[in-house]
Amino acid sequence: TVLVERVEGVCRITLNRPDKLNAVNAAMHTALYAALEAAGRDDAMRAVLLTGAGRAFCAGQDLGDRDPAMAGDPPDLGAILERTYNPLIRLLRALDKPVVCAVNGVAAGAGASLALACDIVLAARSARFIQAFSRIGLVPDSGATWTLPHLVGEARAKGLALTGTPLAAETAADWGLIWGVVADGLLMDEARTLAAELAAGPTVGLGLTKRAIQAAGGNSLDAQLDLERDLQREAGVSADYAEGVSAFLEKRTPAFTGR
Ligand code: LHQ
Secondary structure, eight states: OEEEEEETTEEEEEEOOGGGTTOBOHHHHHHHHHHHHHHHHOTTOOEEEEEESTTEEEOSBOTTOOOGGGOSSSOOHHHHHHHTHHHHHHHHHHOSSOEEEEEOSEEETHHHHHHHTSSEEEEETTOEEEOGGGGGTOOOOTTHHHHHHHHHOHHHHHHHHHHOOOEEHHHHHHHTSSSEEEOGGGHHHHHHHHHHHHHTSOHHHHHHHHHHHHHHTTOOHHHHHHHHHHHHHHHTTSHHHHHHHHHHHTTSOOOOOOO
């Protein structure tokens, strides 16, 4: 259900149920969580690239999943979130290395939420983001009610979530929902290059930067200044900071090691 490749310091994770548009069933949940956890633990992996196989990125929860977890009439969706999507989104956000998401096709429901929980989202021009939850009577989940208003503001968040209108990749980029749009045929090359560049970067500093920006939503400027002081103290003793400054002064390209 999930393919994992380790290339150039990048852990490439591909959702792999193309005939079901990579809808997430219980097996995929387990595999995806394990792959991300392993990438987090592996010092040789300095960035993650998440994408989908086939014509879709991810159609969200597999609505036909007959896993025992979905048992009950009706099943307790809160318990399912607590056991599956919530830990997954928390893990992604807590990963102290950059996560690039290459949205190769439609991202619907929790599939859209999953993409938006990544750090840098590139989408193929033909991709669409669909807050499909309202179409089946559910609430946007997997962080979408937090990421959407943070990224695009309350008006657009409500418009998307209440109507379920598909959002074109181009508009998503114009609105600031994602980082960029790439021609379909170039998406994977560009996303792999970006992930490899990030993996060759000052990993400690990048991880701390991610943490600082994520904290901003819940902090005052005052609290954020304190946080920057603490994180900069950590970055300032990294080997990559010393290397970055030396390379600058010696007018050469830095060779970061991720430490
Ligand atoms: C699918 C799915 C899918 C199963 C396509 N499941 N098979 C959290 C906790 C617990 C429970 C509930 O939910 C959640 C969070 C959520 O994610 S709720 C939202 C769930 N997702 C959706 O509602 C999206 C459902 N899918 C669609 O609306 C369409 O498939 C989209 C718009 C994504 C793509 O449309 P098309 O390009 O026309 O493709 P298609 O509909 O023909 O799908 C192709 C196949 O994939 C088809 O199977 P089949 O055997 O007929 O070829 C679909 O049944 C299957 N598929 N999404 N979520």
